[in-house]
Amino acid sequence: MDILVINSGSSSIKYQLLDMSDERVLCSGTVERIGEAMGVLNHKIAPGAPGEDKITLTEPIPSHEAGMHLVIGLITDAEHGVVKSKADITAIGHRVVQGGDLFDQSCLVDDTVVAGLEKLIPLAPVHNPGHLAGIRVARELFPGTPQVAVFDTVFHQTMPPRAYMYALPYELYEELKVRRYGFHGTSHGYVTKEAAKFLGKPVEETNLITLHLGNGSSMCAVKGGHSVDTTMGITPLEGLIMGTRSGDVDPAVYPLLAQARGMSIQQIDDMVNKQSGFKGICGMNDMRDIHDAVAAGDARAKLALDMFGYRNRKYVGSYVAVLGRVDALVFTAGIGENDPVARVLSCRGMEHLGIKLDHERNQATERGARDIAAPDSAVRVLVIPTNEELEIARQTAGLLRDN
Numbered sequence: 001m002d003i004l005v006i007n008s009g010s011s012s013i014k015y016q017l018l019d020m021s022d023e024r025v026l027c028s029g030t031v032e033r034i035g036e037a038m039g040v041l042n043h044k045i046a047p048g049a050p051g052e053d054k055i056t057l058t059e060p061i062p063s064h065e066a067g068m069h070l071v072i073g074l075i076t077d078a079e080h081g082v083v084k085s086k087a088d089i090t091a092i093g094h095r096v097v098q099g100g101d102l103f104d105q106s107c108l109v110d111d112t113v114v115a116g117l118e119k120l121i122p123l124a125p126v127h128n129p130g131h132l133a134g135i136r137v138a139r140e141l142f143p144g145t146p147q148v149a150v151f152d153t154v155f156h157q158t159m160p161p162r163a164y165m166y167a168l169p170y171e172l173y174e175e176l177k178v179r180r181y182g183f184h185g186t187s188h189g190y191v192t193k194e195a196a197k198f199l200g201k202p203v204e205e206t207n208l209i210t211l212h213l214g215n216g217s218s219m220c221a222v223k224g225g226h227s228v229d230t231t232m233g234i235t236p237l238e239g240l241i242m243g244t245r246s247g248d249v250d251p252a253v254y255p256l257l258a259q260a261r262g263m264s265i266q267q268i269d270d271m272v273n274k275q276s277g278f279k280g281i282c283g284m285n286d287m288r289d290i291h292d293a294v295a296a297g298d299a300r301a302k303l304a305l306d307m308f309g310y311r312n313r314k315y316v317g318s319y320v321a322v323l324g325r326v327d328a329l330v331f332t333a334g335i336g337e338n339d340p341v342a343r344v345l346s347c348r349g350m351e352h353l354g355i356k357l358d359h360e361r362n363q364a365t366e367r368g369a370r371d372i373a374a375p376d377s378a379v380r381v382l383v384i385p386t387n388e389e390l391e392i393a394r395q396t397a398g399l400l401r402d403n
């Protein structure tokens, strides 16, 4: 069973083709700058394998349809193709950021699902239109092939109302569905299952605090395998301090800025999403640059790092309170998997909560799932590489089997 995973954005398409008999990635790539004067397609065959082959196409890619035609051409190409024809692709799994409260599980895409995604555009104006473009094109190009939508929000649909409600006038929830949804659910869900396996416990009995720390960052309190709270809210802005996103801010700042600077709502939204976080504090949004700057004595970079660690610790502490018993903290994504300093900063001073790192294990550069807690730590501290594409492919395959 070969499954094509598609993450279609407003001007890009990321894709991966997996052979689910052994979960091997056959090829992957990105189509970027769709609709611009010049588009780029980067295609990798057997990515990560010793015989990895790369192909780059630079040409105008006017639409998602044109981009998908190029991708299918490369996948089925007589010389480089990894499958003989489109018909060899068993199903397509689509990443969808916002499923609102219309979707509490992955589902086969039909006209009703497409209509639901259209209805959710006001809750995800940046993401859902791009996903819909990818889904429409894929349905046209693969008319008989099952298409599955996998949502970032679904894993958090188990949060109780006390966690997902905002203390705003209740009509806003009833009329506009203003509530917290949470994101990165495919990643939190994937590392939850992997962590339970690693700990040798049934997932239904596993309590975790999962930290997805990348350009976008979020934390999740997982009780018995289910999300009971998470740091992101109605959009992926709330919560932790991120590359360019502010995370939690007193919303009273917004009218203050409108008054003092004459900024429009759109300008403020742009600022808190794209000019804030690490970038707002120290001008850099990449964690590796921030470490270099700290080493060179940059005080603002140090402040950004301190703020990041402090915010993470505040949420870890609050999720210990939410969960009671915690089996493990799980670090994942670009920073979580690779940055021992960020991990120290996120758990420092929590020995009294049973969280104790082993400094040597934390520094080790090995890859793969590993335990970096001290032997006498009551709570395990795990590093588990995330794999959202594999999770989407697994859920797609699972849905096909069930239907």
Ligand code: ADP
Residues within 6 Å of the ligand: 213, 214, 215, 216, 243, 285, 286, 287, 288, 289, 333, 334, 335, 338, 339
């Ligand atoms: P995205 O949210 O875009 O998927 P990633 O999960 O790839 O992001 O994470 C990107 C972040 O990971 C960047 O801040 C980058 O600096 C950081 N990162 C990647 N590798 C390392 C490393 N070896 N050490 C520290 N930070 C790293």
